[in-house]
Each structure stands twice: as structure tokens, then as C-alpha cells.
Amino acid sequence: MALTLSAHLSMGQIRYSIPEEMTVGSFVGNIGTDLGLEPKRLVSGKARVFTAGGSEYVGLDTDKGHLIVKERIDREQLCGKVSACSIAFNVILENPMELHRVNVDILDINDNSPVFPRVEMQLEISEAAPPGARFSLESAIDPDVGMNTLQKYTLHPTDHFNLNIRSRADGSKNIEMVLQTALDREKTTNHYLTLTAVDGGKPQRSGTIKIHILVLDANDNSPVFDQSSYKASVIENAGKGTLVTTVSASDADESSQKIQYYFEHPSATVNDLFAIDSESGEVRVSGEIDYEKHIEFKIKVTAKDHGGLTDSSEILIDVIDVNDNTPKITIMSFSSALPEDAGLGTVVAMINVQDLDSGNNGRVTCSIDRNLPFKIESSLTNEYNLVTDSTLDREQTKEYNITITAVDGGSPSLSSKETLTLKISDVNDHAPQFKQQTYNAYVLENNSPSFSIISVKAVDSDWGPNARVSYFIVDGYLNGDPLTSYVSINSDSGVIYAVKSFDFEQLKLFKIQVKAQDGGSPPLSSNTTLNIFIQDQNDNAPQILYPVQTSSSVVAEMVPRSADVGYLVTKVVAVDVDSGQNAWLSYKLQKATDRALFEVGAQNGEIRTVRQVTDKDAVKHRLTVVVEDNGQPSRSATVIVNVAVADSFPEVISEFTNFNHDTTYSDNLTFYLILALAVVSVLFIFSLIAIISVKIYRWRQNRLFYKSAPNLPVIPYYPPVYADGTLQRVYNYEMCGTTDSRMSDIKFVRPYSQNTLVNMSRAGTVQREKKEQEEDADLSLEVRNSFFVLTHLCFFSIHCSHCFQF
Numbered sequence: 001m002a003l004t005l006s007a008h009l010s011m012g013q014i015r016y017s018i019p020e021e022m023t024v025g026s027f028v029g030n031i032g033t034d035l036g037l038e039p040k041r042l043v044s045g046k047a048r049v050f051t052a053g054g055s056e057y058v059g060l061d062t063d064k065g066h067l068i069v070k071e072r073i074d075r076e077q078l079c080g081k082v083s084a085c086s087i088a089f090n091v092i093l094e095n096p097m098e099l100h101r102v103n104v105d106i107l108d109i110n111d112n113s114p115v116f117p118r119v120e121m122q123l124e125i126s127e128a129a130p131p132g133a134r135f136s137l138e139s140a141i142d143p144d145v146g147m148n149t150l151q152k153y154t155l156h157p158t159d160h161f162n163l164n165i166r167s168r169a170d171g172s173k174n175i176e177m178v179l180q181t182a183l184d185r186e187k188t189t190n191h192y193l194t195l196t197a198v199d200g201g202k203p204q205r206s207g208t209i210k211i212h213i214l215v216l217d218a219n220d221n222s223p224v225f226d227q228s229s230y231k232a233s234v235i236e237n238a239g240k241g242t243l244v245t246t247v248s249a250s251d252a253d254e255s256s257q258k259i260q261y262y263f264e265h266p267s268a269t270v271n272d273l274f275a276i277d278s279e280s281g282e283v284r285v286s287g288e289i290d291y292e293k294h295i296e297f298k299i300k301v302t303a304k305d306h307g308g309l310t311d312s313s314e315i316l317i318d319v320i321d322v323n324d325n326t327p328k329i330t331i332m333s334f335s336s337a338l339p340e341d342a343g344l345g346t347v348v349a350m351i352n353v354q355d356l357d358s359g360n361n362g363r364v365t366c367s368i369d370r371n372l373p374f375k376i377e378s379s380l381t382n383e384y385n386l387v388t389d390s391t392l393d394r395e396q397t398k399e400y401n402i403t404i405t406a407v408d409g410g411s412p413s414l415s416s417k418e419t420l421t422l423k424i425s426d427v428n429d430h431a432p433q434f435k436q437q438t439y440n441a442y443v444l445e446n447n448s449p450s451f452s453i454i455s456v457k458a459v460d461s462d463w464g465p466n467a468r469v470s471y472f473i474v475d476g477y478l479n480g481d482p483l484t485s486y487v488s489i490n491s492d493s494g495v496i497y498a499v500k501s502f503d504f505e506q507l508k509l510f511k512i513q514v515k516a517q518d519g520g521s522p523p524l525s526s527n528t529t530l531n532i533f534i535q536d537q538n539d540n541a542p543q544i545l546y547p548v549q550t551s552s553s554v555v556a557e558m559v560p561r562s563a564d565v566g567y568l569v570t571k572v573v574a575v576d577v578d579s580g581q582n583a584w585l586s587y588k589l590q591k592a593t594d595r596a597l598f599e600v601g602a603q604n605g606e607i608r609t610v611r612q613v614t615d616k617d618a619v620k621h622r623l624t625v626v627v628e629d630n631g632q633p634s635r636s637a638t639v640i641v642n643v644a645v646a647d648s649f650p651e652v653i654s655e656f657t658n659f660n661h662d663t664t665y666s667d668n669l670t671f672y673l674i675l676a677l678a679v680v681s682v683l684f685i686f687s688l689i690a691i692i693s694v695k696i697y698r699w700r701q702n703r704l705f706y707k708s709a710p711n712l713p714v715i716p717y718y719p720p721v722y723a724d725g726t727l728q729r730v731y732n733y734e735m736c737g738t739t740d741s742r743m744s745d746i747k748f749v750r751p752y753s754q755n756t757l758v759n760m761s762r763a764g765t766v767q768r769e770k771k772e773q774e775e776d777a778d779l780s781l782e783v784r785n786s787f788f789v790l791t792h793l794c795f796f797s798i799h800c801s802h803c804f805q806f
């Protein structure tokens with residue numbers, strides 16, 4: 001048989017047609033092409049087939065997108081005598097969720113022959129039966145439909161009987177054998193006939209039954225049912241023994257025995273569910289009747305008298321449905337996790353609800369709790385979608401337990417429930433939030449690097465990586481340097497550390513922006529402001545502003561001898577660059593020439609007289625004032641104040657040398673003294689070099705003279721003749737001088753006589769040597785004298801500079 005396939009789309013549905021009995025694996029249709037779905041979409045969407053009944057006759061090859069036969073399909077078993085037979089299923093895809101309804105029509109093939117309930121049947125007919133008498137025959141059964149089902153009967157031989165086929169209201173056929181010529185038992189006691197049933201398929205199929213007719217003695221009348229058909233109804237689940245109906249037949253023969261009733265060729269189902277009393281004709285329930293399996297029954301009943309004559313009738317039994325089936329909820333597809341940013345109308349689950357009952361008993365209504373952000377929508381027959389009805393927020397509700405309730409329309413109604421647990425997956429929709437918009441941190445100056453300043457904390461309401469917070473310092477500059485050169489932050493814990501030591505006197509406050517960023521994609525962030533206050537430490541000693549302390553001069557304050565008690569001598573002025581109590585200064589007198597005369601104000605540093613100044617008080621007073629701050633530990637500075645008690649300036653001069661010289665003159669004098677000392681030193685060095693050079697030169701001349709002396713003539717030496725009034729002797733003087741004439745000293749040395757001179761001509765060599773020794777002695781004396789003079793000049797300069805400084 002040629003394979004015929006067809007497909008079309010209608011209202012989002014697709015329909016195929018295939019013949020029954022196709023081999024497993026046979027191609028049904030290309031759903032990928034017909035629905036416009038790419039193969040990768042079928043794979044990524046986990047496409048699958050869902051059948052409400054549970055039996056999957058058709059499967060899906062996701063790699064190729066083909067629908068294939070998965071199980072053997074028998075149309076007769078699947079749909080029985082219903083001509084329009086089809087199977088319906090859904091193709092479901094996920095991510096996103098899609099549902100496609102597929103109907104496959106099952107076409108009948110002529111795979112069944114007409115079959116009689118029995119292979120042979122026997123009839124007893126009286127020889128007195130008149131021509132035209134009718135005898136009911138068993139009908140053949142052909143499960144096929146359409147042209148493939150039973151079409152006609154033939155009877156062979158036809159010497160005494162013909163066939164009469166009558167159609168019933170329901171379309172079935174009643175077969176009767178009509179007597180054409182009278183029977184004669186004396187001639188033929190047994191007759192054998194063959195009844196053949198033929199269908200309309202190609203090729204045709206047929207079935208036969210052998211009919212054995214036994215001719216009896218005369219029995220004039222056949223039994224006759226009072227109704228050609230009986231109609232009755234019975235509720236499903238009726239108890240055994242429940243009376244369904246009673247059939248009755250009558251016989252005109254007075255001598256006939258009671259009529260017997262029986263089912264004609266009953267099926268196994270009829271035998272299991274119903275029983276007939278052969279004498280009374282009562283039909284009762286003998287089994288469990290289920291409307292969902294059989295909604296009606298057609299039973300042929302026969303009445304037979306003692307003479308073998310029969311009549312047939314038909315019982316039509318309608319089964320009345322009872323609401324005995326609860327709705328069955330089947331979850332076709334369900335996403336156990338749904339992102340919180342899912343839009344309205346997002347399909348969460350696809351639900352199939354079946355109720356095998358009929359009418360209102362099978363009409364089902366699905367519902368869920370109205371307080372949930374979901375709703376139930378009907379998509380196709382018996383199918384519903386669970387969709388979102390409002391926005392979701394995982395931070396408020398992380399999980400929903402959705403109970404689906406299916407209620408039928410029976411009375412009383414039956415219901416069933418199915419609970420789905422839906423988890424809301426996180427979406428990065430919340431930025432980290434700091435606990436405070438502004439943080440204040442306090443750090444003592446002179447802190448160590450890596451000192452922990454403060455810990456900031458941000459909380460993200462999201463979950464997982466979206467809630468993993470990292471901390472950063474927003475780029476910025478402070479005094480031209482990046483903020484990261486001042487502080488650093490631990491990106492995981494949010495602890496902020498100092499990078500270097502802070503100095504309160506240079507930096508008292510600075511601000512930074514801290515950013516908290518989550519690990520979402522894209523990441524979200526928020527900022528907070530951190531004010532870092534540097535706290536002062538007592539790390540600076542007080543500084544004296546007045547009186548000014550110099551190393552080159554002395555400043556003295558003059559107090560007249562007529563000064564009264566409380567006379568303001570001067571005021572010590574000091575500052576402390578620290579702040580707060582570290583800068584609170586106090587003054588006290590540490591040392592004084594006369595403590596009974598002066599005092600210092602502890603708060604203002606004012607030096608005042610304690611008593612009346614008298615003539616007995618010394619002129620020169622030296623006060624040591626200590627200035628101390630209030631830090632812990634405290635720091636201090638000292639200043640020396642010179643006070644002159646005098647009525648006139650000349651009195652001060654006698655005590656303070658050069659006191660009236662200003663500081664500029666003293667500084668210039670010191671500079672000139674140092675310059676003079678340097679010049680003298682340079683001259684001394686050059687003189688020393690010159691003397692050494694002369695000495696070397698003479699030494700070389702003497703060496704040359706020694707070498708040439710033997711060749712020279714002896715020249716007599718005569719001392720010079722001095723004129724009258726000149727000295728006849730040579731005197732040597734040794735003098736030591738100082739700047740103080742009282743300390744000078746002059747020594748007179750005995751003179752050298754002319755007699756000490758030796759005749760050079762007779763002792764030339766000896767004289768030369770002696771002269772050389774004298775020159776060496778003179779040179780040494782000159783060097784010693786020069787060094788002595790230079791030394792005295794140095795001491796004198798230093799002494800003078802000290803005097804002027806004081």
C-alpha cells in the first residue's frame with residue numbers, strides 16, 4: 001500500500017496523516033521544517049513529545065527534527081469502530097517555553113477479515129415451517145471501517161433458503177435466512193449451508209460460517225418478541241444483580257413448552273458484564289460497568305421454543321456516567337527556577353488536565369491562590385498555562401509553593417491538587433548599599449603605615465555572585481598626589497589602611513570616596529564618603545618668639561631702680577604649632593639671679609617685679625624661663641632673659657660690653673674678624689713656603705760652592721770698620737708683645753764680639769759650616785716667631801669676637 005502523508009498548520013496546530021501498522025521508526029513528518037524550528041533550537045530547547053494518555057505512539061528525533069513511529073499503531077485497537085481516528089500529542093520546548101499541538105490521523109488499511117463468532121452454527125427448523133419463515137443468523141464482525149469493513153453476505157446453496165439483510169437504525173445489519181420452499185423431514189433430515197461475509201477492501205477479505213439445519217417434526221408457530229428492539233440504561237458502577245431490562249416473546253402454539261432466552265453470539269465483555277435469565281428473560285448486571293470504557297452496549301437476544309423455532313431482537317443499553325473520576329493533573333513542562341526579571345505572561349508551567357467523566361462531570365476548572373503573582377490560562381482543550389501575573393522580587397520572596405487545584409463540574413464535585421515549588425533565581429537588580437552615607441574616621445598623627453583606619457561595609461540584597469561586594473577607592477588627588485598614596489583598601493573586607501604617616505600640622509582633614517561594586521554582569525555600584533580627621537599629638541615643643549635668642553649678641557631688658565612692685569619688665573612670647581590642649585602653654589621661672597625680685601605670669605608669660613627695686617640689687621640679672629605645653633607627655637622650651645637694673649645707660653655699659661651695639665654691627669665685626677684671621681693664615685702659609693724655598697735655594701748654592709772650593713784662592717777676611725758713633729757690637733733682642741701693654745716683655749741678650757769671628761781665609765770651611773748652622777738657626781727662629789705671632793693673633797681674634805658677642 002502506498003504511503004500517504006499530509007501536513008498543514010491551523011491555529012498553531014499541525015496535522016499529519018499516516019496509515020496504521022507502520023513499522024517502528026517510520027517517518028511521520030519533519031516538524032522542524034513544518035514549524036520553522038531549526039535543529040539547534042530543538043536540541044537547546046530539549047524538545048520532547050508529551051501525550052496525555054501516557055502511550056507514545058510517535059517519538060521525536062531532535063537531531064533531525066523528524067517525527068517517527070515509536071510503537072505499533074492498530075487503528076482498530078485504538079479507535080474501534082470510530083471511523084475518524086487520530087492521536088494527539090504536544091511537542092514541548094523550553095528556554096523559552098513553547099508548546100505545539102500535533103494531531104496524527106490514523107488511516108485504516110484492510111488488515112482485518114470479516115469474522116463470525118463461531119465457525120459453525122446449528123438451527124432446528126420444523127418441517128411444518130411455511131415458506132417465508134425467517135431465521136436470524138449470526139452477523140460477521142469486521143473491525144475495519146469505511147470500504148474496508150463488511151459489505152455483503154452470500155449464502156450457498158440456495159435450494160430452500162435465501163438471505164434477507166435489514167439495516168438497523170444504528171447502521172448495523174440484521175441477517176435473516178428466509179425459507180423459500182417447504183422442508184420435508186422424510187426426504188432430508190439435515191441441510192448444510194455456507195454463509196460468506198465479504199468486505200470492500202482491496203484485495204477483498206472474507207469470512208465464512210457453516211450452517212447446519214436439522215429438520216424437526218411439525219411445529220406450526222415460532223416465538224415472537226413483543227419488541228423488535230429494547231432500550232435500557234444503567235448507571236456505571238451499578239451493583240451486581242441490578243435489573244437492566246426484561247425481554248419477552250410469545251408463541252401461538254398451545255402445546256409448546258416454555259420459551260428459552262439467550263444472548264446470540266455475545267462478546268466476552270457482554271458475558272462479563274451482563275447475564276440473562278433463560279426462562280424469565282431478565283437481563284441483570286453481572287460485572288463492573290465503567291462508563292469510561294463503554295458508553296453503550298448492543299446485545300442480540302434470541303427466543304427459542306421447544307420446537308426449535310426462534311426469534312431475535314436487540315437490546316440497546318446506555319451507560320449513564322457517574323462522577324467517579326477525579327481530574328488528573330499532568331505537568332507537561334515546568335521550569336523549577338524563574339528569573340526575577342521575568343516579564344508578565346511568562347510561561348512557568350504547561351499543565352494537562354484530564355477527567356474521564358463526561359458532560360459536567362468531565363468539565364474541569366483549574367485555579368491557584370489569588371494572592372500569588374501567577375495565574376492560570378487555558379491554552380487548548382484540557383491544557384492550561386501557568387503564567388506570571390505581576391512582577392517578581394527575589395529579595396522579597398525567594399520561593400513559591402504553587403498549588404494547582406482542578407475541580408470538575410459533578411455533583412458532588414471531585415478535585416485534585418498538584419503543588420509546584422518554584423524558585424526565583426536572582427538577577428543583579430540591586431546595587432550594594434552602605435550602612436551609612438557618610439563615615440567619619442579619626443587617626444592620630446604619626447601613625448605607622450598600614451595602620452587600620454576604619455572598616456566600611458556594604459550589603460547587597462542580591463544572591464550569589466551578584467551579592468559578592470568588592471571595595472575600591474574612587475580616583476582622586478590631594479595636594480597633587482593621588483589618594484591611593486595616602487590610604488588603601490582591602491577589596492574584600494572593606495578595611496581601609498593608612499599608606500603613610502600623617503602629620504596634623506600639614507594635613508588635618510581629607511575626604512575620599514569609597515565605591516562598593518558587586519559581581520553581577522553588568523556590575524552595579526554605590527559610593528559613600530569617608531571623612532578622615534587627623535588628630536593632634538604633642539609632637540612639637542613650644543617655640544620662643546620673644547625675646548629673640550641669638551648667638552652673636554645679648555639682649556637685655558632695663559629696669560629702673562625706681563620701679564615699683566608689679567613693674568612689667570618684658571613678656572615672653574611663645575607659640576606651639578600643636579592644637580588643643582597640646583598648644584596650651586604655661587610659663588614658669590626656672591632660674592634667676594634673685595628669685596625674690598622677679599616672677600613670671602604662668603598664663604601670659606609676663607615678667608614683673610615682685611618687690612621694690614633697691615640700690616643693693618645687682619645690675620645684671622639672668623632669668624631662665626621655661627615654657628611648657630599641656631600635652632601628655634608635655635614638651636617645653638627655655639629662654640634666657642637678661643635684665644639690667646640701672647637708671648642710666650652708662651651703668652649698663654660697664655656690665656654688658658658693647659651692649660649698645662646693635663646686632664648688625666656685631667655680626668659685621670665678627671665677619672671681619674674671621675676674615676682677618678683667614679688672611680693672616682694665608683699669609684703665614686705663603687711665608688712658610690717662601691722661607692722653605694729660600695732654604696732649598698741656599699742649600700743648592702752651598703752644594704755648588706763645596707764642589708768648587710778647592711779651585712778658589714784663599715781670600716783673607718777683614719771685619720768692617722765702623723765710623724764714630726756706630727755700634728761696635730751686634731745685639732740680639734727677643735720681644736713678646738700683647739695687646740695689653742702691661743703684659744709685654746723684652747729680653748736683652750749679650751752681644752757678640754768681633755773677636756768671635758774667625759779668619760775666613762784660615763778656617764773657610766769651618767766658617768762656612770758654622771754660618772750654615774747659624775742660618776738654619778735663624779730660619780728656625782723666624783718660623784717659630786711667625787707661628788708665635790700667628791697663634792697670638794688667632795687667640796686675640798677669638799677673644800675679641802667673644803667679647804663683642806657677649
